[in-house]
Each structure stands twice: as C-alpha cells, then as structure tokens.
Amino acid sequence: MTLSADRARDDIYRDGITACPGAFTPEWADRMREDIELAFTDALDRPGGAVGRGPNRYYVEIHPEQLRGFVDLVTHPWVTAVCAAVLGPRYEIVELGFDVPLPGAVDQPWHRDFPMPDATRRERRLNSLAFNLTGVDTVEAMGPFEIAPGTQFDDEPDFAHGMFPPKERWQRYRELAVRKYPRRGDISARSALTIHRGTANISDTPRPVLVLGVDAPDAGNADRHDMAVTGDYWAALPQAVRDHLHCPVVDALTPINQKHTIEGLVMGAAE
Known part of the structure; x- marks a missing residue:
C-alpha cells in the first residue's frame, strides 16, 4: 500500500470517509456531468428508469459504456490503491450510478445505505466502498452531503x-455532522454504513453526483445491481479493469430498471 492509501484506509476506518481533491480536471468532471444529464433525461422518460430518494431527489444506475470516463475513473491510481487497501486485491466493481438532488429537494432522514453486514458487526471489517464525484462545484444552497x-x-x-x-437519536448525528463541499474533479470514498443524509437544495441548480460501488469478494452487493457491458466494450477494456469488473457481457445493453430503492427515503421530508 502507498502512503496515501494507508492514510485513506485510516481515514475510512476512523471517520468513515476520505477524499482525493483534484483527482481529475474540472473539464473531465464537466464531461461526466454531460453523460449524467443525458442518462438522467432518458431515465425520466421511461417507467422504472429512476428511483426516488425523497422529494425532487433521484437515483439512476447506468452501464459503464454510458460514462466516457469510466476507464479513467476505475484505473485512477488513488481509486485502485484505496480499493486494494480497504477491500483487498480481489475487489469487485459492482455499481455505477448517480444521485441527482434537484432544486426543491428536502433534508433526508439520517440513514445508512444498507444494513450492517456480519463482516462489519463481528469483525469490524468494512467490505464495501462508495466513491463519489460531484458534477458541480458544491455550495451551501445546493444542499451539500452531510455525514456523521x-x-x-x-x-x-x-x-x-x-x-x-x-x-x-438524531441529535447525536446533528452534533457530529460535517457538510462536504466538493469541487469538480474531486473524488471521495466512504463506507456507506456511515450515517449521512442529503440536505435541502434551495438553489436553482441540480447537484448531480456520480456513484461507483466497489466490494470485497464476500460483500455480495452485486445482486442489487444490473450493470452490464457489450462484448466489443469488454474486449477493449484494459485487463486491469476486466480483472475487477464483475458483470455480464451481453450482445446489446438493456436500460436498467432501478431496484436499489432505500425504503424510508421515498417517504418525504425528514422532519
């Protein structure tokens, strides 16, 4: 492990989150946002294309081929080093998607993204990570991500x-809470078990955030996702990506019907 990966692993085990500012250029992030906006428009136009995460807040899962910078992301030295340091050398890329808090999104209830697995409860071992990349330079009015x-x-x-x-129990999380203001090109990595919430977007600007989900071999989160690649795309991927990308290879991509609903986030305002 590199020194930066050691530090990131320590951050994640202590705080539940770490970051690499300036991992990509703002222009790279702008292309990412263009791809998100195209996929979001398509998802909203078909049943099951987007899942609600509260009023004016959506999640959409996509295929790697829908993101021009996918290979850049999953081969970034910081990303690969953090994955190996926290999850082990046989880590698996299982999820690619994005959250979009639109203007009018409200405070979410405090939550984690899935129940604690036995590996964490019994061994205090974290066996999954969520990497996030913002499509905009985040300011307070956009409803920044808040984590305890x-x-x-x-x-x-x-x-x-x-x-x-x-x-x-919410008062404890309010007292611990830190709001994050990432800029275009930054990457964060967190345990999705760390208690967090999206806050109210009172601006006139959506705040799209890319999500890359990565597992240790025993985590089993791939069953929640339907990511796939075509044969030509698979053949063109670097071997270092194929080694970690565990998804079907298909003749043609089918739009994903979202199934990663988090019950309780679709019910409305937190308060």
Whole structure:
C-alpha cells in the first residue's frame, strides 16, 4: 500500500470517509456531468428508469459504456490503491450510478445505505466502498452531503430496516455532522454504513453526483445491481479493469430498471 492509501484506509476506518481533491480536471468532471444529464433525461422518460430518494431527489444506475470516463475513473491510481487497501486485491466493481438532488429537494432522514453486514458487526471489517464525484462545484444552497464521522460501526437494534436511526437519536448525528463541499474533479470514498443524509437544495441548480460501488469478494452487493457491458466494450477494456469488473457481457445493453430503492427515503421530508 502507498502512503496515501494507508492514510485513506485510516481515514475510512476512523471517520468513515476520505477524499482525493483534484483527482481529475474540472473539464473531465464537466464531461461526466454531460453523460449524467443525458442518462438522467432518458431515465425520466421511461417507467422504472429512476428511483426516488425523497422529494425532487433521484437515483439512476447506468452501464459503464454510458460514462466516457469510466476507464479513467476505475484505473485512477488513488481509486485502485484505496480499493486494494480497504477491500483487498480481489475487489469487485459492482455499481455505477448517480444521485441527482434537484432544486426543491428536502433534508433526508439520517440513514445508512444498507444494513450492517456480519463482516462489519463481528469483525469490524468494512467490505464495501462508495466513491463519489460531484458534477458541480458544491455550495451551501445546493444542499451539500452531510455525514456523521465515526458512525460506520454504530450497531443499534432499533434502526428501522437496519438503516434508519430513530428520531430520538438524531441529535447525536446533528452534533457530529460535517457538510462536504466538493469541487469538480474531486473524488471521495466512504463506507456507506456511515450515517449521512442529503440536505435541502434551495438553489436553482441540480447537484448531480456520480456513484461507483466497489466490494470485497464476500460483500455480495452485486445482486442489487444490473450493470452490464457489450462484448466489443469488454474486449477493449484494459485487463486491469476486466480483472475487477464483475458483470455480464451481453450482445446489446438493456436500460436498467432501478431496484436499489432505500425504503424510508421515498417517504418525504425528514422532519
């Protein structure tokens, strides 16, 4: 492991999140946003194309071929080093998608993205990561991502669906909360178990964020996703990408019907 990967691993195990500012140029991030906007327009035009994550807030899963910078992202030295450091050398790329909090999105309830797995509960081992890349330079009015550092190991039996702390516990997360203001080209990596929420977007600008999900071999999150690649695309990928990309190779891509619904986020405002 490199020194930066060691530091990132320490950050993730201590705080639940780390970051690499300026990993890409703003122009690279602008192309990413163009691809997100194209996929988002398509997703909204078909049933099941986008899943709600609260009022005016959506999640869309896409195929690697829909993102021109996919290979750039999954071969970035910081990304590969952090994946190996936290998840081991046989890590698996299982998810590619994006969140779009539109103007009018409200505060989400505090949550984690899935119930705590046994590997974390019994061994205190994190076996998945979520990498995020913003499509805009984030400012307060856009409703920045808010996270409660150090809560990735919280294991309370009264979490609804294993993900939602009861409201009487929210004050602790408010006191711990840190808002993030990434800029175009930055990458963050976090445990999706760390308690977090999106905040209200009171601006007139959407705040699209790319999501790359990566697992250790035992995590099993690939079952939640339908990412695929065509044969020609697969053949053109570097071997270093094929080694970690665990998805079907198909003759033609089929638009993904979203199934990664997080119950409780679609119900409305947090308060």
